[in-house]
Amino acid sequence: MLVTHVSNLSPNEVPVRPRHSVVAIALAILACAPAGSKPLGSADERAIRQVDSVYVAAWLRDDTAAVLRTLAPDAVLMPAGQRPLATPNDIRAFWWPSDGSRTKILTFHRVIDEMAGDGSLAWVRGTDTLTFTYNKGQTHSQLASRSMTLAVWRRQPDGTWRISRMMWGTRAP
Numbered sequence: 001m002l003v004t005h006v007s008n009l010s011p012n013e014v015p016v017r018p019r020h021s022v023v024a025i026a027l028a029i030l031a032c033a034p035a036g037s038k039p040l041g042s043a044d045e046r047a048i049r050q051v052d053s054v055y056v057a058a059w060l061r062d063d064t065a066a067v068l069r070t071l072a073p074d075a076v077l078m079p080a081g082q083r084p085l086a087t088p089n090d091i092r093a094f095w096w097p098s099d100g101s102r103t104k105i106l107t108f109h110r111v112i113d114e115m116a117g118d119g120s121l122a123w124v125r126g127t128d129t130l131t132f133t134y135n136k137g138q139t140h141s142q143l144a145s146r147s148m149t150l151a152v153w154r155r156q157p158d159g160t161w162r163i164s165r166m167m168w169g170t171r172a173p
Contacts, residue, residue, distance in 0.1 A: 037120060050163050148168065
């Protein structure tokens with residue numbers, strides 16, 4: 001059991017779990033896979049990488065519908081320091097809010113550092129580097145972000161792979 005000492009944190013700080021706990025969570029999820037599942041094959045890895053490329057390209061095209069198509073219907077997103085986004089409406093409101101703000105991804109470079117799983121469930125750990133603009137009213141910013149991502153992918157009934165769970169957080173330079 002992981003115990004985090006939080007008594008020295010201010011009310012606005014969130015305790016940060018060690019990086020290895022994220023991998024432990026992914027392994028625990030995979031341990032729940034049905035016995036006798038076939039290992040993740042090279043065709044599955046290629047298919048996951050292809051959908052991941054579609055995800056990145058969709059962000060660069062500013063194509064909301066294409067981004068959402070890479071997610072499983074019951075996808076849950078877990079951005080660092082935020083509550084889980086457990087419905088399509090939550091996801092849409094987080095990434096494309098209706099408050100008049102607009103974020104446009106200018107560059108998106110993802111490196112898949114690790115991939116494992118079986119024929120029905122896989123996890124992918126990677127690092128992302130983004131630049132983007134944010135505009136709302138009189139506020140206009142161009143920002144950069146470096147993050148680490150852990151995604152659980154699930155084979156869908158039609159045989160395609162989709163992102164089922166995804167968490168990410170800021171990465172130190």
